[in-house]
Amino acid sequence: MLNYLKNDKEIFDVLKLEIERQQYNLELIASENFVSMAVLAAAGSVLTNKYAEGYPGKRYYGGCEFVDIAEDLARDRLKQLFSCEYANVQPHSGSQANMSVFMALLQPGDTFLGLSLDHGGHLTHGSLVNFSGKVYRSVGYTLNKDTQLLDYDLIESLALKEKPKMIIAGATAYSREWDYKIFREIADQVGAFLMVDIAHPSGLIAKGLLDNPLPYADVVCSTTHKTLRGPRGGVIMIGKDSENKMGIMAPKGERPKLMSEIFDGIVMPGIQGGPLMHIIMAKAVAFKEALQDSFKTYAEQIIKNARTLANKLITYDFNICSGGTDNHLMLIDLTNKNISGKKAERVLGEAGMTVNKNQVPFDTKSPFVTSGIRIGVPAVTTRGMKESEMEIIADFINRAIKNADDEQALLQIKNEIKEFCSKFSLYPELITN
Numbered sequence: 001m002l003n004y005l006k007n008d009k010e011i012f013d014v015l016k017l018e019i020e021r022q023q024y025n026l027e028l029i030a031s032e033n034f035v036s037m038a039v040l041a042a043a044g045s046v047l048t049n050k051y052a053e054g055y056p057g058k059r060y061y062g063g064c065e066f067v068d069i070a071e072d073l074a075r076d077r078l079k080q081l082f083s084c085e086y087a088n089v090q091p092h093s094g095s096q097a098n099m100s101v102f103m104a105l106l107q108p109g110d111t112f113l114g115l116s117l118d119h120g121g122h123l124t125h126g127s128l129v130n131f132s133g134k135v136y137r138s139v140g141y142t143l144n145k146d147t148q149l150l151d152y153d154l155i156e157s158l159a160l161k162e163k164p165k166m167i168i169a170g171a172t173a174y175s176r177e178w179d180y181k182i183f184r185e186i187a188d189q190v191g192a193f194l195m196v197d198i199a200h201p202s203g204l205i206a207k208g209l210l211d212n213p214l215p216y217a218d219v220v221c222s223t224t225h226k227t228l229r230g231p232r233g234g235v236i237m238i239g240k241d242s243e244n245k246m247g248i249m250a251p252k253g254e255r256p257k258l259m260s261e262i263f264d265g266i267v268m269p270g271i272q273g274g275p276l277m278h279i280i281m282a283k284a285v286a287f288k289e290a291l292q293d294s295f296k297t298y299a300e301q302i303i304k305n306a307r308t309l310a311n312k313l314i315t316y317d318f319n320i321c322s323g324g325t326d327n328h329l330m331l332i333d334l335t336n337k338n339i340s341g342k343k344a345e346r347v348l349g350e351a352g353m354t355v356n357k358n359q360v361p362f363d364t365k366s367p368f369v370t371s372g373i374r375i376g377v378p379a380v381t382t383r384g385m386k387e388s389e390m391e392i393i394a395d396f397i398n399r400a401i402k403n404a405d406d407e408q409a410l411l412q413i414k415n416e417i418k419e420f421c422s423k424f425s426l427y428p429e430l431i432t433n
């Protein structure tokens, strides 16, 4: 691949350096992963050249007969993965999938509930700097102060008080399982829509290792590039399609629109134009990979690895928020280690480990400083690392945090990590071609 960039020295260097960075560092960002060469090939294919506004069989452009097949395959495979009746694979990102749901179900100014950003929610769940908090009235629920777990009584009382039109379940930094049945019951009590955002754990849910929200939610959104290990993008799903629930009257003589038709119309032409057909084909490739039994083994290994890493870090007196992890990530409160999340992110980076600073529940530090870091294992698990490697990684983390001000010690760890990573080859084809 590098060969094709020979005549553009600056960009050639960028790609080469990034390939090497991915190869020789420990990628511990919870939302990242390494796609297969097949997904890369599809994402880098000639389908990038094609305009295909519309949906298979109903396009605004000619020449779509082959990209139609790719999009149909992506939709069918996604439906099979999550046992749902409707799938839209066109959102360019998780945020755009979420925006489509807001546009479909709410009017500007309507109230909705979402997990607060500083308790693990996503920007699109009501942050005031995001469309979700600017256009709509967002009310954030928090975790329980003592357990750092979801507090269903608190969510229920907030719902009864605020009478939201929509409740969002799902998070970007919460390591525990969600009880979607209780969310459904709370939503039903106040007549709210239930949207579930499984951007993070979708790969684990697809293989039955965590609860599937589709039987409970009105709509489920996900990204495709985290535990699902596909190209960067978003999807929208409905478990059971039905007539629209927004009270929109059908014009006389016409049948009411189905929810699926409403969502399709919001994604395109509502908020997007031409779909990224190369990415949609890459999604189809990734979904086929995720349908294989080998992906279940991968997903199971993610959970084993996350537990092993968390347990080992606990032996080094690291404080894992919410008491542990059920999924692929953990949030670490570094207050007892006397280091901020910002500094820990830098120090771990210098030692060859990529993580992100993250606020912890009831954090007293700003989002730019934070008291914690978030760590995830999907990417290192893709490289073939297992429990014994997680213990070694916990050791690297502990040593780096202990030696936060010792540049020599950090350099020594970086060199050890480079050696360690070279045993788990990544994209060898890209380095040699």
Ligand SMILES: Cc1ncc(COP(=O)(O)O)c(C=O)c1O
Binding pocket: 031, 092, 093, 094, 095, 096, 098, 122, 124, 170, 171, 172, 197, 198, 199, 200, 223, 233, 234
């Ligand atoms: C829960 C959740 N929803 C939505 C998104 C948005 O995805 P994207 O970055 O593709 O817009 C993320 C991304 O981190 C996320 O964690």
